[in-house]
Amino acid sequence: MNNPPKRDGAQLSTMLGAGQLAAAVSALVIAGLILLVYQLLAQQQALANEARVQAAIVADNISASLMFRDREAASEMLRSFRSAPVLQSVAVYDADGELFADYSTPGHAPAARLDAVAAPPWQSLRVVADVGYRGARLGRVVLVNSTIGIRDAMVRYIALLVLASLGALLVAQLLVRKTRARVAAAERELEYLAHTDPVTTLINRRATYAQLERVLAERAAAGGRAALLLIDLDNFKAVNDAAGHNAGDELLRRVAMELRAVAREGDVVGRIGGDEFAIVTPVADHAEARALAQRVTEALRQPFQIEGSEVFATASVGACTFPDDAATMAQLVSSADTALYHAKKAGRNRLAEFAPEMTLHIQRRLRLERELRRALETGGLEVFYQPQFDCASERMVGAEALLRWRHPEHGFISPAEFIPVAEDSGLIVALGQWVLEQACREAAQWRGLCGLELSVAVNVSVRQLREKDFLDVVIRTLEATGLPAGQLELEVTESVLMEDVQSAVQFMREARAIGVRLSIDDFGTGYSSLAYLQSFPINQLKIDRGFIESLPGDGTTIVNAVISLARDFQLSVVAEGVENREQLAWLQRAGCTYAQGYLLGKPMPADALRQTMRAHTVAAEQAS
Numbered sequence: 329m330n331n332p333p334k335r336d337g338a339q340l341s342t343m344l345g346a347g348q349l350a351a352a353v354s355a356l357v358i359a360g361l362i363l364l365v366y367q368l369l370a371q372q373q374a375l376a377n378e379a380r381v382q383a384a385i386v387a388d389n390i391s392a393s394l395m396f397r398d399r400e401a402a403s404e405m406l407r408s409f410r411s412a413p414v415l416q417s418v419a420v421y422d423a424d425g426e427l428f429a430d431y432s433t434p435g436h437a438p439a440a441r442l443d444a445v446a447a448p449p450w451q452s453l454r455v456v457a458d459v460g461y462r463g464a465r466l467g468r469v470v471l472v473n474s475t476i477g478i479r480d481a482m483v484r485y486i487a488l489l490v491l492a493s494l495g496a497l498l499v500a501q502l503l504v505r506k507t508r509a510r511v512a513a514a515e516r517e518l519e520y521l522a523h524t525d526p527v528t529t530l531i532n533r534r535a536t537y538a539q540l541e542r543v544l545a546e547r548a549a550a551g552g553r554a555a556l557l558l559i560d561l562d563n564f565k566a567v568n569d570a571a572g573h574n575a576g577d578e579l580l581r582r583v584a585m586e587l588r589a590v591a592r593e594g595d596v597v598g599r600i601g602g603d604e605f606a607i608v609t610p611v612a613d614h615a616e617a618r619a620l621a622q623r624v625t626e627a628l629r630q631p632f633q634i635e636g637s638e639v640f641a642t643a644s645v646g647a648c649t650f651p652d653d654a655a656t657m658a659q660l661v662s663s664a665d666t667a668l669y670h671a672k673k674a675g676r677n678r679l680a681e682f683a684p685e686m687t688l689h690i691q692r693r694l695r696l697e698r699e700l701r702r703a704l705e706t707g708g709l710e711v712f713y714q715p716q717f718d719c720a721s722e723r724m725v726g727a728e729a730l731l732r733w734r735h736p737e738h739g740f741i742s743p744a745e746f747i748p749v750a751e752d753s754g755l756i757v758a759l760g761q762w763v764l765e766q767a768c769r770e771a772a773q774w775r776g777l778c779g780l781e782l783s784v785a786v787n788v789s790v791r792q793l794r795e796k797d798f799l800d801v802v803i804r805t806l807e808a809t810g811l812p813a814g815q816l817e818l819e820v821t822e823s824v825l826m827e828d829v830q831s832a833v834q835f836m837r838e839a840r841a842i843g844v845r846l847s848i849d850d851f852g853t854g855y856s857s858l859a860y861l862q863s864f865p866i867n868q869l870k871i872d873r874g875f876i877e878s879l880p881g882d883g884t885t886i887v888n889a890v891i892s893l894a895r896d897f898q899l900s901v902v903a904e905g906v907e908n909r910e911q912l913a914w915l916q917r918a919g920c921t922y923a924q925g926y927l928l929g930k931p932m933p934a935d936a937l938r939q940t941m942r943a944h945t946v947a948a949e950q951a952s
């Protein structure tokens with residue numbers, strides 16, 4: 329069933345071959361007829377010319393005999409034509425129209441009378457010439473030539489033409505057969521390519537959906553069920569980016585082999601997108617569909633050996649069953665897609681079975697996206713700022729810009745809820761740009777307010793990093809707002825960095841080159857690979873608040889390790905989520921560089937932060 333469905337391509341090539349043959353025969357017949365007519369006319373013309381010359385010779389040589397009525401000499405002269413090959417008869421008449429002398433080749437009748445009707449052209453050719461002397465007509469010569477030579481020549485010519493045509497047709501037929509074979513082979517190739525994914529040799533998206541339609545029709549007719557599994561690789565992009573396209577292709581081939589091995593004989597297995605696969609299979613119930621989906625996730629959890637390295641592809645699988653989860657093919661695909669989306673959102677490397685509530689969830693996300701877009705356009709968003717402090721001196725050093733959305737009906741909506749929606753829809757690019765501009769404009773005024781060069785930290789999403797012109801956006805924003813590059817800090821989460829290492833590193837190098845500071849957010853929660861710290865041109869690590877929460881208890885080992893690692897790499901460290909004095913005291917003792925949290929200041933509107941800054945400056949001045 330995985331073989332692409334065959335269509336009889338021979339039909340087209342047969343028609344093409346027959347058409348070519350008919351065209352060749354017609355062309356030969358027409359060309360033959362034209363040549364024949366031309367040849368006939370040419371032969372007749374030549375014979376007529378020859379007869380006219382002969383008649384003129386007779387007329388010139390017979391005039392004296394006619395004048396002196398010397399019949400003997402005239403007959404003698406006419407007999408000299410006995411060796412003329414096509415002559416039938418020649419006769420000379422005097423001025424009164426009386427026969428004066430004649431000659432006929434054996435077997436032919438005497439010369440025709442002067443006034444005789446000419447025979448049809450395929451029998452003989454008759455010419456009449458005047459015999460004259462000094463302008464007076466002495467008589468006439470009638471000469472009849474046989475056309476049998478033309479007939480013979482034409483028969484030979486036709487035979488030659490037929491032979492040549494048959495030869496040409498034979499060659500044409502051979503060529504047509506060869507062409508037909510080539511066309512049929514090309515059609516088969518096209519057919520194969522139209523239905524097959526060239527990398528994995530599985531059927532492609534179009535063929536998979538065609539097979540899905542067929543399976544659903546069969547199951548509907550039989551009153552049975554069918555399962556559709558959509559399988560999306562979790563780490564394909566990372567493998568492609570890190571190990572190159574050949575390794576990526578190899579991974580796809582290995583995954584395809586695994587899926588073929590897991591699926592049963594007759595199941596449809598196709599590659600429907602870059603790293604998306606589908607399996608369609610008849611099932612008795614949900615349990616059977618679930619069991620197959622579990623086998624798929626299990627199989628893809630195993631590492632693959634690719635180009636000498638171990639690669640973990642892992643997959644998210646969305647499963648649904650026909651007709652229980654959807655009555656039509658389009659609905660079934662949409663349900664499986666919804667389930668897949670949930671599998672991914674739930675943390676990937678897992679299976680999600682479709683449930684009707686999932687659709688409601690997606691509808692809410694879509695509504696949220698629409699409303700968020702409107703909020704951005706109509707000024708419904710605001711940037712809050714959470715102050716950051718130097719741990720040792722407890723002086724304010726800057727603030728983190730945090731987006732806020734007060735929904736007209738639902739009130740405050742957490743960025744933790746709407747930022748992922750904005751990321752999924754791509755709206756994060758416009759949102760992020762807006763936040764960057766607001767934050768830079770605001771921070772550019774802080775020096776005038778408190779005389780300090782406070783920096784502003786802005787969160788950056790992976791979608792922004794992937795934008796080709798993101799660095800230009802940053803440069804333009806700094807220029808437009810007048811904020812020095814050294815006072816802007818871009819925060820990129822650890823997991824985001826690992827999603828697209830190449831774009832991230834390239835952007836970071838360029839951003840560092842213009843003086844912008846870079847910080848890794850939520851450090852310790854992502855890839856947990858410390859090796860890449862060397863390759864990322866960063867300035868700072870921000871310890872996730874989950875670790876700070878458990879200070880001075882369980883978190884101490886990890887926070888100590890991060891602080892000492894940062895020291896080795898000459899990076900500063902920000903502890904986020906500092907909520908009590910005990911945590912701050914511990915961080916101060918451990919040598920943490922900066923602290924941020926509810927203890928020191930909650931995220932607040934720009935006005936409130938300015939007041940805090942002023943108060944802070946006054947307090948610092950009084951203390952010194």
Ligand SMILES: Nc1nc2c(ncn2[C@@H]2O[C@H](COP(=O)(O)O[C@H]3[C@@H](O)[C@H](n4cnc5c(=O)[nH]c(N)nc54)O[C@@H]3COP(=O)(O)O)[C@@H](O)[C@H]2O)c(=O)[nH]1
Binds near residue numbers: 714729788904
């Ligand atoms: N790409 C962008 N992401 C953004 C932007 N604005 C916010 N975000 C991200 O949304 C997530 C949630 O943010 P938020 O609800 O604002 O939470 C931040 C702080 O309010 C919270 N915080 C700070 N101190 C404390 C504390 O002491 N206790 C406590 N319970 N929470 C605290 O932590 C969040 C700080 O986030 P971050 O430093 O970025 O990790 C969050 O992931 C934001 O990044 C945006 O404009 N763009």
